[in-house]
Amino acid sequence: MMTAVPLALVLLPLIPAIISFALPERLAGWRNAANLFVALIKVLIVADLLRQVRSGVDLEWRYTILPGHDFLLRVDTLALLFVSLSVFLWLVTTIYAIGYFGRGPNLARFFGFFNLCVLAATGVALSGTAVTFFLFYELLTLATWPLVVHNGDEKSLRAGRIYLAYTLAGSAAFLVGILWLKTLVGSIEFTAPPDLSAVPPLTLTLIFVLCVGGLGVKAALVPFHGWLPAAMAAPAPVSALLHAVAVVKAGAFGIVRMIYDVYGIGTVAELGLGPPLAALASFTILYGSLRAVMQTEIKKRLAYSTVSQVSYIVLGASLVGPFAVIGGLVHLVHQGIMKITLFLCAGALSNRLGIKAVADLDGAGRRMPVTMAAFSIGALGMIGVPPVAGFISKWYLGIGGLQSDASWVVAVLAGSSLLNAAYFLPMLYRAWLLPPPEQAAFRELGTASDRMLVLPAVVTAAASLAAGVFASSSFSPLTWAKLIAEMGYLK
Amino acid sequence: MTSAFELILCLMILGTACVALFMRDFLAAVAFFVVFGNLMGLAWLTLGAVNVALAEIAIGAGVTGVLLVLSRSRLLALGEEISCGPAKPWLRLGAAAACSVFTAVLAAAVLSIAPDDGLAPVIDGLMPLIGVENPVTGVLLAFRAYDTLLESFVLLGALVAIWSLAAPAAWPRAPAALRMTDPAALNVAGSFGRLLLPVALVMAAYLVWVGSDDPGGAFQGGTVLAGGFLFAAMGGAIGLPRSDNSALRWSLVAGPLVFLAIGLAGAALGRFLAYPEGTAKALIVTIEYSLALSIGVTLALLVAGPPATTETGL
Amino acid sequence: MSPLDLLVAAPLAFMVASLVVGRGGRWLILAASPAMLALSAWLVALPPDAAHLVGDWELPLGILLRADGVARLLVPATSLCFVAVGLYAWHEFSPKSGRETARAHTFWPLLYLMWGGSNAGYLTTDLFNLYVTIEMVSLAAVAMAAMGSLAAGLQYFLIALVGSLAYLLGVALLAAHYDTVDATLLAIHARPDLPTLLAITVMTAGLLVKTALFPLHGWLPPAHAAAPAPASALLSAVVVKLGFVIILRLWFEAFAEVVRPAAMHLLGGMGALAILYGSIQAIRQERLKSLVAYSTVAQLGYLFLAFPLISNAPNPAEPWAAVLVHAVAHMLAKAAMFLAAGLMLKAVAGERISDLAGLARAMPLSVTAFALAAISLTGLPPSGGFTAKFLLLHAAIEQGSVVYAAVLVIGGLLGAVYLFRPLSVACSGSAAPVVKAEAPLRVAAPLALAALAVALGFAGMMLIELSSLSAPPAAAGPLPAEPGR
Amino acid sequence: MTISTSLGHLFPLTGAALVGLGLFGFISLRHPLRQLLAVNVIGAGIFLILGGLGRGEGVTDPYPQALVITGIVVSVALTAVGAAMITRLAEERRAAGTASDQPKDQGP
């Protein structure tokens, strides 16, 4: 059904973006209100879409930008998985950002580009063709760059340079890949995978390497992960956004699309592309965790943890078995809510208590108990402790690995969980069990601004707990991932 | 006999060109350039292109020569040598080799084109439509009037470009005076200038008038006018105008403006730069007179240069 | 009346008017802007085969004007640039009483001369007429360049002069050989013999010098970097395009049957080198305007890189459109970039990139204009620059031209490297420097141009459709003599 | 159809030689005023090629003649601009030179 709803959903953030750019700083209240209002509206629209798509409605909006290249926005189950994650976390992050920044400099710019990022991420999710995907993928790069350099110091400028170098090179590779494929098989629509039978396998493999390599940059696959830790120079809401939702997920999401909607699992299996990718993902999982153990700075540790965790999604996709797919897809959501919890907490700690290094965490649990509680839930989920959401993902991935005759996956998962524990547990230990350096009085939820800083993390922590506990309910990410798998990939 | 004459003429053209290019003394070089231009005019006469011969001698040799001499003396006054400045020997050698090869290829290309009078029959056929007899005028002001229109704006634009070079303090003064500093010389030149200016006016008017049927026309007439102005200015008979003088501005734009207006009137009646039947000759003569005036003034000021703060003459 | 005539006549009339009016000349831009934009729109809306002979004089003698795809894209873009630059310059080139300068007075007639000249160039098919239009544009360009640096202006002048003469030599050979210099007639009659090939060679060489294609670019950066901002904008955006369009006319229309593929690859290779060389030089610049000027050297490379891609394409319409869209997008974006750079540099009273620190906070609109222009120039979506490079890359991959594809990709990345550098400096620092911007409304000009360059990215289909409007067949009688004589 | 072939190309060939000479002059001469003169020689050569090849029996084609006249006028306009630029540049250099010299003169 041709409808402008997808377009409206994508373009909606333009309104607060323009308002943010245009309003002077003294009207910051209006700006915040506009941001929150539109974020709420988006959540409502997406809720309605979830209902519609579940009942089998197919919504799309199409516009020919160039001959043979359609701009197509399409609401399908996989898209909605990503969209609902984005809109939910965006609402949360918006509230958090208002509390985090208070009245700092350059906030108009921050909120303006923040909204453009929402726009781009929603667009990435809803893209129905490879070219549309590329457009939003590139727009995402552009919109996040000003956020990365937001602080304006030498460190963030350097981070911005590195970020652009990696991501632009990556999207160039991706562009070459999809154009190459397009010249061979015609337009690439995700709903109707092209017929690849006439293309020589070597060419297909090369194109796959180009595309997945390009997407892997944003998904922070080793060896393309270098930008992610550097980007830690950005303020916490940005890191949360980059690491949990927008950028890395866009990359992982793109890889899922490539495997399932462009090549199709049959072709991927035929070409033997799954195992090498799975191996690379596994290596990234272990490498990221190892590096995380070695970090002394909280945000850096979380960054390497992201490098590791995002590859679970890639791993799930590349194993091409039903359970593995479900595991990968559900981890897209689970990792998002868990990791954003961790970043929101880390931001709150550094913003209010000035805690940046792991060693400073001593007694943090007593100083900011609510925050640290949320942090702990997120951390346990990352390790894979039941009943937090992370366990569900790892469980499905493990079974998927066994199903696909790749029992080594289980070993990878176990090893990764051990390493996760090795870098998260000491943090929890310090926070809860060691005494704080001096007993400074601090009321965590004193002001409205404080509450806006802390409560979002509580909400996401609760969500990650709920996603695990109620995994079998009909509204859980797991159920939705199963629905995707049933409707799309396992026919 | 004719062939021998043409051969000698061509050799002399080449010889004077060589001297003009490479003579150490720049004044002599310019003198030879003027001779070169006159010989070129002779060549055009030999080719039966009297219109071009007039233009070449008046503009190519005359105005350009005056320009170069004037620039030389201004540079010398500023203490700048116009050296023959030979480039590095290897560059010279390389340039010589490359230019020889290029000339050879060009000559071969030229040789493979047969000379013929090409479009002359077509033009002859069209001439009765516009009522003038001089086919060159026909091409310039009717068949390819668009070229000429744009060209008149090039000339105007060149003057504006020169004005734009004026030093900040100089605007909108007159250009550096051309009058001679030596009082006795000024006296001599002045009496000649005073005599020449009216004659030049008459000459110019005549050249434009005959231009519709015989060799001549706006460019040739305008150049004569410019020569009259320049000589009168050197002799102090007339002063150079300030660049914001409104009479000057009007006389500069008169030609292009009339041309453009007539072109647009044609467009309103049917086609841009088309002349309604029967009016062609009258319109062409109108355009030519206004063009000649503008060209005369423009050329004279082109030679005079940008507005200047200094009052010194030659 | 037809826009084909009025688009040339109107600017020339404004030139005359500005000369007659004198001190108030700058006000004329307020009348010229709507008039010229309306005429440009009229041109775009003309029926597809719009063409006529000036004065109704038949070819081969007369001069044919027509509205083909090239004209329909470039004339409106040129007009937009001139309007924006004119409105921007309204403040800068205003005669202040007591401190009159020549440039405040002469800028305006020169602007109109250049305007009329470029329009005339895009609309005519007559190669000699093109020579006159080149000179109109060059004259104004030289004078504008000299407003910044006389030495650079003189160098530009001499080079441009030799370029014009080379072109004229070619025209002379063709006129003698074919008794016509009309491109549409030459397309029918041209033969691959020595005079024709020599003529194409010298004309192309002369035009390449004027278009500043590597390695003939030497004059461009000093001249474009030194000139006042509005002049730089016109030089980089408009002036170099005319030479390019004429080469396009020569290679793909008049001599489409004569030019060999090897020659196409020669131009394409030069274009590729220009992209790499210009980008690397741009990366090395310390002064903002030099960076932008070298970016012009690089961006011009794309125009020529497209030549082999067009000639080899199974469906040439797309690379053809790409090259025209690139020309248009570069026009708008580069003019915007120079104007924005002019505003920023004037505000901080410096010329180095490092002087821009913190400007993103102090002058957000100028930085936004610069950034939008940078997006289009780098070829990031969505923008006209992206559409063009996307189509070119598509064509290169389709034809298996690995080298061209690689250069396109690397060029885009290098573009990001040099264009994001000033932006990142502008974003640096948390405190806003105190700057004093003159006439702050002026930022609307670069902002509008840059926004248009970006907006072009959404109009891909329309641009392709417009650009593919081919030339109507020569409305001409036969040549007086049979070919092959 | 043409005049005697042996000499029919005399003027255009002279033109070609002038183009070559002028080009050599332009490349090998350093002073811009001399380069300007060289450019004029090249121009004259081009015009001679164009006009000379339009020479028919008795008449010379008016079409190239008109083109040549247009060309001559354009070239004198450009020469004037060039000459003005050269002198203005010399003036500016001198002004800059004396400005920097002045303190030295005033010293003692």
Place this chain on the structure above:
Amino acid sequence: MTWTDLAVRLLLFLGLFFYAAGTIGLLRFPDAASRLHALTKADNVGLGFVALAAALQWGSVAVAAKIAAVWLFAILAAGTSAQLMARMAKQEDRDGS
């Protein structure tokens, strides 16, 4: 060959003779003043003879009048420029000594 032709040739020869004399003078005389002397005097006479020949050749009064006017102006111009050059030469001599 008619008498007119003969007269035209004779006049042309005379003209050429004076031109040649003027040129030899220009080349051989030592200083500016005497060179000018040779050039102006001899060449103007030479020009007169050539003009006369041309007028005879055409045989039309109108043309003859035009030619006479041309000659007159040539003489005036030559005289003026000779004066100016002589003065300049004198001045240079003074500056030199």
